Amino acid sequence: MSVSNCMERMRERFKDILRTDGVSGVMLFSFNGDLIFKEFKSSVNEEPESRDWSLFIESLEGMRETDLIFEKGRIYIRKTEIGYMVILMALFVPIAMIRLNCDILLPSLKPAKSGKKFGRFFKKKGG
Amino acid sequence: MIKNVLLVDDDTEMLHALREGFKKYQESFAVLLAEDGLQALKRLKQNIISLVVTDLKMPNMDGFELLAHIMEHYPDIPVIIITGYSTPEMEQLARKGGAVGYIAKPFLIENLARQILTTLRRESEGGTLHNVSSGMFLQLIEMEQKTCTIRLEEKSGGKKGILFFSDGELLDARVNNMQGESAAHEIFSWDAVNLSIQNGCALKENKIQSDLQPLILEAMRRKDEEEPEEVPESVMEQIEPIGEEPADRLKRLKLRIEQEIGPQCGLEDLYQDEFWDSRVAQLSKAGEFFHLGGFTLAYIDKGDAHDYILMPGQKTTVITVDSKCPRDKILRVISE
Numbered sequence: 001m002s003v004s005n006c007m008e009r010m011r012e013r014f015k016d017i018l019r020t021d022g023v024s025g026v027m028l029f030s031f032n033g034d035l036i037f038k039e040f041k042s043s044v045n046e047e048p049e050s051r052d053w054s055l056f057i058e059s060l061e062g063m064r065e066t067d068l069i070f071e072k073g074r075i076y077i078r079k080t081e082i083g084y085m086v087i088l089m090a091l092f093v094p095i096a097m098i099r100l101n102c103d104i105l106l107p108s109l110k111p112a113k114s115g116k117k118f119g120r121f122f123k124k125k126g127g
Numbered sequence: 128m129i130k131n132v133l134l135v136d137d138d139t140e141m142l143h144a145l146r147e148g149f150k151k152y153q154e155s156f157a158v159l160l161a162e163d164g165l166q167a168l169k170r171l172k173q174n175i176i177s178l179v180v181t182d183l184k185m186p187n188m189d190g191f192e193l194l195a196h197i198m199e200h201y202p203d204i205p206v207i208i209i210t211g212y213s214t215p216e217m218e219q220l221a222r223k224g225g226a227v228g229y230i231a232k233p234f235l236i237e238n239l240a241r242q243i244l245t246t247l248r249r250e251s252e253g254g255t256l257h258n259v260s261s262g263m264f265l266q267l268i269e270m271e272q273k274t275c276t277i278r279l280e281e282k283s284g285g286k287k288g289i290l291f292f293s294d295g296e297l298l299d300a301r302v303n304n305m306q307g308e309s310a311a312h313e314i315f316s317w318d319a320v321n322l323s324i325q326n327g328c329a330l331k332e333n334k335i336q337s338d339l340q341p342l343i344l345e346a347m348r349r350k351d352e353e354e355p356e357e358v359p360e361s362v363m364e365q366i367e368p369i370g371e372e373p374a375d376r377l378k379r380l381k382l383r384i385e386q387e388i389g390p391q392c393g394l395e396d397l398y399q400d401e402f403w404d405s406r407v408a409q410l411s412k413a414g415e416f417f418h419l420g421g422f423t424l425a426y427i428d429k430g431d432a433h434d435y436i437l438m439p440g441q442k443t444t445v446i447t448v449d450s451k452c453p454r455d456k457i458l459r460v461i462s463e
Binding site for chain 2: 044045046048051055056058059062063064065066067068069070071072073074075086088091092095096
């Protein structure tokens, strides 16, 4: 499967979450901290692939679900079989709805069978 | 920040029954009483009121007159009407007049309390901050061109104030019976405040002609003149730091969760644990990267019987809860 097809399929999987009012973006990281997929509704100040996320992902070890609340937004993180799904949203977004959407999405985020592994789509900083 | 709710009714028995009934909500709001519209106006002048609950039929100044006065002079204050003479026309009139709620007597105190809590929650929909320097924070508001209503409470003296912003421009300020620039000077002279932000601004008229910067500078100048001694450096922190008496603070927090949510809150333990500090620092950096502001809380589900709530601070505060607890409610109570 080509990278663009793969991206398209990922977009399709995340479309319900991205359609939720107040959700600004979705990212998927491998367990090593590599950015596998990202989709933002509007442009971001700094592209996430410019940062090394390995320590952040390491800090999620052992966590199945993490809900981070900041002054101006929320980051909801869900462990999947292929890594961590990270959803950026506004504070007003009903988190129960997002959790439900993630529950629905989880079975589709499984490691591809041999020869069809997800590759990294984005280069690491300096890579 | 404890909010003030003003109850207005000429039926004193009713007033006292409400005050007694609302005692269990004292962690969320305090109650002030007035026996008619005129007394209510005095209370409004002397205090920062977050919500008014008023009867309609009263001597001296009735509920409709009071509602009209509030809409004109305090459009940020929501009003809930309670009345024993309810008709559909009256309700329509009250709602047209700006009332956000209308309850016919008799009613259950819990129903009114629920409506009060829901309405008050809107006051902090844009977030809350603890222990910040007001001047520093408000310059950020100006820079971000925000339209919002900010309620502040001075940490040391407990004074309360309110600021109205439209597209980053300060329209008005209020502290007790002061309004406009003098109130702004007073607020900007406060060293550290707790504040809550409500999105939107009910005021339309601009009562302050000066820019924010000169107002802040003038407030500082006046403060320096009053107190020549060294001004403590202001520190902007995301949450109230756990200070010398962490045990008391933890106890208070525990009590608040248990009182607001009841036995089903699933609270198991509350302690400080440095083990989480480095993880919290990493999680916080993700928020910084996406410009989400200060890190206030984390809820962690590790897939076992207990979940964890982390509150960043000098040492991380950890709250362990039953994994079946009403997590959103607990997070809301802790955030308030």
